Amino acid sequence: MSVKMHHASTMCWRYHRKITATIIVFSALYFFVSITLTKKNLSNEGVQGSNLETFHERKGVRERGEEHHQGKNPSRKIHRIPHNALPAEGIKGLAKGAQRGQVKQKEEEFSSSSTSSSADSPGHKQSDAKPSKKFPQAIIIGVKKGGTRALLKFISLHPDVAAAKQEMHFFDRYYDKGLEWYRWSAWLDEHG
Numbered sequence: 001m002s003v004k005m006h007h008a009s010t011m012c013w014r015y016h017r018k019i020t021a022t023i024i025v026f027s028a029l030y031f032f033v034s035i036t037l038t039k040k041n042l043s044n045e046g047v048q049g050s051n052l053e054t055f056h057e058r059k060g061v062r063e064r065g066e067e068h069h070q071g072k073n074p075s076r077k078i079h080r081i082p083h084n085a086l087p088a089e090g091i092k093g094l095a096k097g098a099q100r101g102q103v104k105q106k107e108e109e110f111s112s113s114s115t116s117s118s119a120d121s122p123g124h125k126q127s128d129a130k131p132s133k134k135f136p137q138a139i140i141i142g143v144k145k146g147g148t149r150a151l152l153k154f155i156s157l158h159p160d161v162a163a164a165k166q167e168m169h170f171f172d173r174y175y176d177k178g179l180e181w182y183r184w185s186a187w188l189d190e191h192g
């Protein structure tokens with residue numbers, strides 16, 4: 001028994017450095033992993049927190065706006081961004097994907113139509129020889145994912161309705177281009 005104990009203690013003593021080194025390595029690894037995970041959690045919480053903050057800020061702004069509209073607190077004013085705050089380049093930059101291409105094409109057509117007669121310009125059909133296009137008589141205003149596209153589709157089912165082929169974004173993106181641009185590029189279908 002005592003021989004066995006002696007043998008075990010000798011083995012422990014022989015390998016104690018390796019055992020200690022292994023323990024130190026694993027502890028360091030554990031320490032490193034826990035610090036990394038904690039940092040990750042903290043940054044996630046930070047993101048969520050800032051999202052919530054933004055949400056509450058927006059909610060607050062909206063509520064203040066409503067109060068202002070309802071006359072509950074007339075001293076608080078809503079600060080609106082003036083329509084000309086964005087330079088034309090910025091507005092162009094907002095157009096994305098396919099729409100960017102369509103807008104560019106429309107701009108080119110528009111500029112060529114202003115330099116040459118409408119009958120000569122390549123983007124014009126024969127029906128565009130009319131002096132001007134009408135402004136829309138109704139406008140659908142909605143938030144993203146608010147179902148505006150569906151509403152437009154439903155309204156367009158009526159035979160007396162001539163609808164824009166796609167969302168115009170005149171008031172939020174292309175306002176600086178002016179009413180003439182809007183009227184010309186109202187992208188109404190052929191009845192427009």
Ligand SMILES: Nc1ncnc2c1ncn2[C@@H]1O[C@H](COP(=O)(O)OS(=O)(=O)O)[C@@H](OP(=O)(O)O)[C@H]1O
Nearest residue numbers: 141142143144145146147148149150151152153167
């Ligand atoms: N009647 C009705 N009931 C419930 N949900 C509806 C309805 N009409 C449209 N939708 C859903 O609205 C989403 C599209 O809204 P928008 O056309 O405004 O979207 S967009 O922001 O202009 O792209 C789109 O949601 P997602 O499918 O989740 O994208 C539509 O499915």
